[in-house]
Structures are given as C-alpha cells and as structure tokens.
Amino acid sequence: MDSIRPDSDEFRRILLNDIPLLDVRAPVEYNEGSFPAAVNKPLLDDEQRRLIGTEYKQQGQDAAIVLGNKLATRDVHQQRIDSWLPIVDANPAGYLYCFRGGLRSRISQQWLKEAGRNYPFIKGGYKAMRRFLIDEQQRVAEQSPMLRINGLTGTAKTRMIEQLANGVDLEGIANHRGSAFGRRPAGQPEQINFENNLSIDFLKREAAGATSFILEDEGVMVGRCNVPLPLRSTMDIGPVAVVDMGFDERIENLRQDYIYDSISEYEDFYGAELGLAEFGKSLLASLERIVKRLGHERYGKMKVLLEQAVAAGDIGRTDELLTAVMAGLMQEYYDPMYEYQLQKKLDKMVFRGSWQEVKEYAESWQG
Template identity: 30%
Template sequence: MEIEAWQIYELEDRILVDIRSPEEFKDFHIPGAVNLPLFDDYEKRIIGLLYRERGLEEAKEAGYKIAGGKVGRFIERFEQLRRQYKHVVVYCWRGGLRSKELCKVLKSYGIDVYRLIGGYRAYRNYILSDMGRILEDRSLLVLTGKTGVGKTKLIRRLKQEGFPAVDLEHLAQNRGSVFGKMGMDDKLISQKMFDALLYEELRSLQQKLLITEDESRCIGRVHLPQAFWDSKEKGTFVEITADLRTRVKNIIEEYTAKPGWEMQANLSLERIRKYLSTAQYKQAKELLKLGRVEELATLLMVEYYDKRYRLEKKPSYTIDCSDFEGCFEELKLLYLRLFNEGQTLQNCGKPFTPY
C-alpha cells in the first residue's frame, strides 16, 4: 500500500517508521517517527562506497545480503507495531529501494504497511508548501524588544498556560545571537529538522492568532522558512521593555543555566571582539575570568547588544516587563482582547480560552 505525504495526517492511530540509518535519523526525521534502520551507519557507508567504486549492482547485492540477515528481527518488530497501531507508515529518504524492498518482504509475511511515496523528501516538499496555507488565515502577535527584556520567558510562560505561542528558540535550540547556544541543549538542529518541528507546531495550534518572538531570519544555524517570515513581518508587534537591572538578571538566569557556559562565553567573546574597543574586550575577558558575571553582563548589554539593536517595526503596543508577573498579566489581557474582539483578525470565531 502506498500513501502520499498529505495523507499521513488523515490516518488516525498511526506510527511512522524511519528505516534510514541512525545518523540520517539523528540529522532529521518526521517528528514522532521511530527509527528502525535497515542498515546501521557503518553498513550504509560500505554500501555507498561500493556504489561509487563498483556500481549499482554490487551495491544492491551487498545491501540485500546485509538486510537478509535481519529479516526475522524486522518481522517481529513490525508485527508488534501492527498490534499496537492501526496504521504503520514506512519511509526512507526518497521512497526508493530501501522502503520498496522492505515493504515487499513484509507483505510476503502478511504484514500490511503503508509506504510513503517519495520518502522524507516528499514530506519536506509538502510541509514547506503547506506551511503557507496554514499561515494564510493566521495572524501573529510578535514580541519584540532588546536582549534580556524577557521575551522568551513570556513565550514559555504563555505556552505553559495554554496560549498558542510558538517558541522559535526552543525549536532551533539557539537564541539567534552570538551567545545563542549558552544555557541550551548541546544538540544541533538541522534546517530540515527545524522546518519539520515548526510545521508540526503550527499544525497543532488551532487559534487564528498566534504568539511568537521577533527573530531575525537566522536563528543560529537555521533560518526561518519564507512563509513564516512573511507572516511574522505582517504581524502585530508588541515592544517589551525592562530596566537594565532586570535585563541583566534575566540574561544571567538564561545564559548561565548549564555547566560549561564559561567556555562558550569565552568563544563568543572572541567572535565579537571586533565590535568592542581593546579596553572593553580586555575588561570583558577579565570579568569572565574572575567570575564577576553581573558586571560582565552589564558591559555586554550596554556596549554590544544595545548598540546593535534596531527596532525594525513600529510597535502597536508597548509593555514594561520590569515586573514580570504584571507584564505577563497585561500581555495575556492584550492577547485575549485582540483575539476575542477581532482587532487583529476579522471573524476570529468564538471567544478564546486557554487549553
């Protein structure tokens, strides 16, 4: 049985099975999929080498030989999955030999599964196209403001309370600045994985008015898909402000949350050296060495971040976040008013209540 990418979302009680190598799966996969690799990383490299040096037939022969020794294990695992789920969908990179041959074998043992036509590549083409459709009838409430004012903190609190907030920094595992990886998970997110996570997030949110943070086109090593960027630029902007003391406190809490932040900070200082005077750079290095974090954060805020900050869009609203709880309540009320009264969208639907 074959299925196209858009049909995945019409299947209830389904599991996606990625049969690519663990290395490929780690780099990107359809969110929620499980990895049952037909070849491990070493085996895949060997087959690839044979293909390049000896041609397709020898590579196929080696592949069949390696996979043949795993048939029993695959039959057992897929029988388990068929008992657990109503629908099982198998995919590889392009919907080629790996998924075709495996599905043939499974069928010969009486195990019916779906094969994703075109594999992951078809899924990716679909989500990038469909993201534009999803965003056509949505509007974004965009939180903008200087570094450390608490934008990300607000986004995460809103999500906790059931508001339709999209945490781009969490999806990218980067804050989008030169110090962006400090205090975050070590894992690197590929562009394909970021796009897939963002799409699934948008698809899961039913409200017509979404909340997000004002990010640049690039967040670390990934960039925002064009459809999302265009939607953000047309959004309603809310400037979040805060006094310097509050901003420094927020930055220290976020950026020094994980062990090893000092090494990352040292590397980041090297990257911004050209934007600081010689005296400022030496002072920053000394403050880091002495562990005088508050003074270091203040120096970087005033001499680096604030001097490079540009408010690109004129905000429709401004909320001071020196008192976080008061700011959070004011932002919630603003969202509810915009949503329920239809000031951002016409025909927003019935009154919004958090999940």
Template identity: 30%
Template sequence: MFRDISIQDLLFIKEREPHTLIDVRSPSEYKEATIPGSINIPFFSDEERAEIGTLYKRVGKDAANERGLEIFSAKLPDFIRQFKTIETPMTVFCWRGGMRSKTAATVLDLMGINANRLSGGIRTYRQWVVKELEKEDFPPKLIVLNGYTGTGKTLLLQRLADEGHPVIDLEQFAGHRGSIFGQIGLEPNNQKKFDSLLVQQIQKVKQKPYVFIEGESKRIGKVLVPSYLFDKKENGIHVFIHLPIEERVHNILSDYNPWESQEQFIEAFRLIQRRIHVPIAKEIEESLNEGHFESAVKLLLEHYYDPRYEYSTTKRPHENNFVIHASSVDDAYDQLVKLNYTNEKLITK
C-alpha cells in the same frame, strides 16, 4: 500485503488516530531531517550504507544488492523485534519510497505485522512542506514578544504553550537562541528540519485568532524564517517586556550554564570583541577567563546587547505597541495573559 499511501493519506490518518511513523534510513540521514514525530529503525547503519554504496559504484548493482541482503538477514530478528513493540498502526518510509522501505514493509507483512509504506518517501514529504510554505496562508494575528536580551521571552513562550495558548517558538525549531552564543549547549537544526517543524506547528495553530511568537531576526542560527511569516511578525501586535537587569542576568545564567562551556563562551565572545570599547572588552574577557560569569554577562548586556537592541527598535517602529514593566518572568507572564487581544490596540482588562 502492505499498502502504499500518499503523503495526503498519511496526514489525514495522523489527524484522526494514533499512528507511528518509522524512518528506516540510516541514523545520519534521520538526524539530518525526518518527518517530525518519526522514530528511527534503520535498515542499515551509516557504515553499512557507505559500504553498499561503494560496492554499487565500484562493482555494480548486483554485488551491492547481495551484500545488502547479507547484512540485513543477519539483523532481521532484531529488526522485527523492534517493530513488535509498536502498538499503533504504522507507516514506514525511506528517502524515495524505494528498496529499503519496500523490503521493510514486505518482511513485516510476512511476519504478520501490518504497515503502510509512504509512496515517494521523505522526498515527497519535503515537497509538501515546501508547497505549504509557499502558500503564505496564515490568518492568525501575531502577538510578538519583544525585550532586551535575557528578558525571558523563550521562557514566556514555553509557559504560554504549557498553559494551552497558541505559540510558534522559532528558536526551538532552529535549535538556536539567536545570538552569537545561541548554539552553545544546543544542536542547531538545518533548514529542512526547521521547515518541517515550523509547518507542523503552523498546521496546529492556523485556525486560532492569534498566536504568540518572539521578535526574532529573519535568520536564526543556520536557518531563515519564511518571508511571509517574518513580514507578518513585523506587522503584528508587539509587546515590549522590561525586566531589571539583575533578573535578566539570572535568566541568562540559568539558560546557558556558562560554567559548563567556558571555552565555547570565550571563543564566541572573541567574534564580537572588536565591536566593544577596548577597556570594557578586556574586562569581559578577564571575567570569562576567571569564571566570573555574572559580571561578564552584565557587561555584555550594558555595552553590547542593549545598545544594539535600542538601535534596532528605533529603526523599526511598530504601530501596535504595548509595554510591560515586570519584576520577574512570572510577573511578566501574569500581566501578559491579562491583555485583551481582540482589538488592534492592546488594552488591559
């Protein structure tokens, strides 16, 4: 017989052994928000779920249940086959720990496949996430990477993480780069998904003495950074990184690949066009239309992003500052990891 487990039980298990979480909700529900690291083996497709929901409203519960059983029976062999490929202990869940996860766990048990069921479903996980964010419990000092647009702050965070340093990459969790062009080529996350990814990372790094983070705004794309984390970032140790503008243009082109999304770039530019002096705005627009992206990016940096960044930094002075002048992202990284973070004031080793 399958076992119902609480969210606390599940988190305890996941910390101590390999464990697979299976979201049996429809693909669109899974895409909107899930427990990070889960895989999707849907009980119903989006279309099937909609059909059953319509039946429930128009005819009644019995008719909906009969149609659901008919649909699921036809796909049962493939459903079981997917579970048989999983080699670790597993837990299934749906929205509220209701019919879909209970039926899935029951069928798996009948086929000799052991699976837990998350009591309360993903809803109970979401409640846990909200409570964790409300605790405002995050002891590490924040090392905040700042710099003009194109400085490579995200690249630095990625490399720091790859080398084992504690990192919180807010842009990665948001699925957005934080600018008017920030979602091009990406799929922005909603607040639920952002919160889940953030809490998961907070749990991993909260015992570290310091954590690297980027100097983001409170809003990144569609999501808001929790106030306590944003305030802690504002009062952290700020490292200001300077690269030559040619390097910054190169970094932006490598990250965005604007030639693959030319129309999207033009549309995004039109949202800020009126904020730029008319002759310069016209030149940028012509460069984008003609595919001269290097020229367009350089002009955007000089006449839009750099002035805005300079204004924002003068409005928010920081006590604990350190400045890195580098020739490239690699050079910046080498300097960054040689800093001593044990003191309030940063000093080089």
C-alpha cells in the same frame, strides 16, 4: 499474521498525531533531515547505498536490484529484520518510509511480511512528506496574521511565548536562546529538521484552533538555524508589541536563564564535574564571536571577568562575576543595538507596555 492496513499519504493526520515512523533510509540521509516521530533503522548502510546508487546511474535499475540482492546476504537480511521487529511490534499503528516510497519501502515491507508482519509505508516517502511541510509552512505564512513580541534583552519574551496557546517558540524549536550567548549544550537541529519541526508546530496549533500566531521578533537566524523565507517575509511586515521592563528585573531574568538554568543544562549534559567548566568555555567562545562588535578594549575587560568567573569554582562568586559581565553587555552592547533596531520598526508598533500588559494584549489580538 497482522491485519492489513493500507499504505498512506495522510501526511497531516500522521504528523499531527506523532504516529511512529520507521525510517529505512541510509544514516547519511536520516542525518540530513527527518521527522520528530521517526526512528532510523536502515535497509542499506551508507556504503551499500553508495554502491547501489552508482550501479543504478551506470547500469540502470535492473543492475542495481541485482547488486542489492547480492549485498543482502542471509546475515544482512536477518540483521535488518531483527532491528525492525521491535519497532514494528511496539508501534502497530506506525508506518515505514524510504526517500521516495519506492523500491526500498517495498523491499522492507516484503521482508517484514515474510517475518509475519504487515506494515504499511508512506506513499511518496520522505520526499512527499517534506514537500507537504514546506507547502504548509508557506500557506500558514501567507494566510495567518502574526504579531511580533519585541523588547530589550532580558524582558522574558520567550517565557511569554511559551504561555500563549498560539505562541510559536522559534528559539525552543531551534534549541538556542537567540543571542550570541544562546548556545545550548545539546546543540541545534539540522536546518531541515528545524523547518520540519517548525511547520509541524504551526499545524498542531492550527488544529487546536489558532488562526493567528505570536512570535518573538527574531532576526533572520536563530543561532545557525535560518528562519524560512516565507515566514521571515510575513514577520518583517507584521505588527510589533514591545515589552518595557526595568533594568534590575531584566538582570534577574538573565541570571535565571543564562546562569542558573544554563549551568543546570550543562551539568545534566556533561555531568556535575565537567558541566561548569564546559559552560565557561562556551561563554568565552561566545564572547570571542562578538569581539569586533564590542571593540578590543571592552572585550578585554569582559574576558577577564569571564575568566575569573570560570576559575572561581564557587557558584556564588561565579554568579557575581557573570552578572557584572551581563550588566556590561546590556548597557554597552545589547541595549543600544536593540534600541537602534526598534527605531526602524516604530511604524509597525501597535502596543507597548509592561510584560503582563503585553501578554494580555497578545492573548486578545486577532490580527
């Protein structure tokens, strides 16, 4: 039998080190939010959880336990053990958890013990660890200086953030490029997962020595992910550094990010045959989402170009047409919008320069 490790509430150590976690909550709970290193192998499936929860509310804990034991047939018991053992054996330093670190954790732990494995659980379960991350996110937001990187569309702000040791890539964590055309084929994380992953990212950078942070000057939303209010409040009053870059260079950056990199992502996700077609559908859907802001005349012209690009079937012709669409969107929509927004932040601007100059400023900035 394995040596006995104690149950733990060392949330910081567990999350900083990506220690493997066995999530025994029902799938519906896991899908609402979990942690990066967690694998879901439930003790109760969604229907069993519903039935036992109803019994608990109507008849109390003892009755719920009786029903649970009734549902835990020999076959169910063995199926759960069989699903857990490969994870437990592959991750001897890991932990299991349920929602509150209560009955489900103890039952799972007991079943594993009967199978010859001593496996500790997270004290307080998912709820306690989630609370820890919320509190840490608020602490970091309230105590740490934060510099915002601003600039027109195509100034490679995300690329800069990725190269800074204390850069927190909101778009990367949200799996979205931040604009109306920023959707990626794999989709975005659930809001709770976005918040959990963001908090962990801050904690890891702190652990590596960061005392201040650099972020792209995002809006309230990154795609459908909502930037947590404490962080949003700190960003809103923080200093701004602005990247200046010529139109042609910005177009080249956008071609790489929004055409070649995006097509590659779609082909990896959907396969070579469907990738380009799905990419085209995504662009048309994105354009339609901003029809009111563009106005129907501009929308109509750009839609025609997009449809021609999607139908071209040749990457060279597609590139040419999409570049024309991007140039039009920048000149007629994005640039005026960003310039208007920047005018409202001039009192917060502490530096302005080329991409390299802003990067060097950010690297030396301490807040």
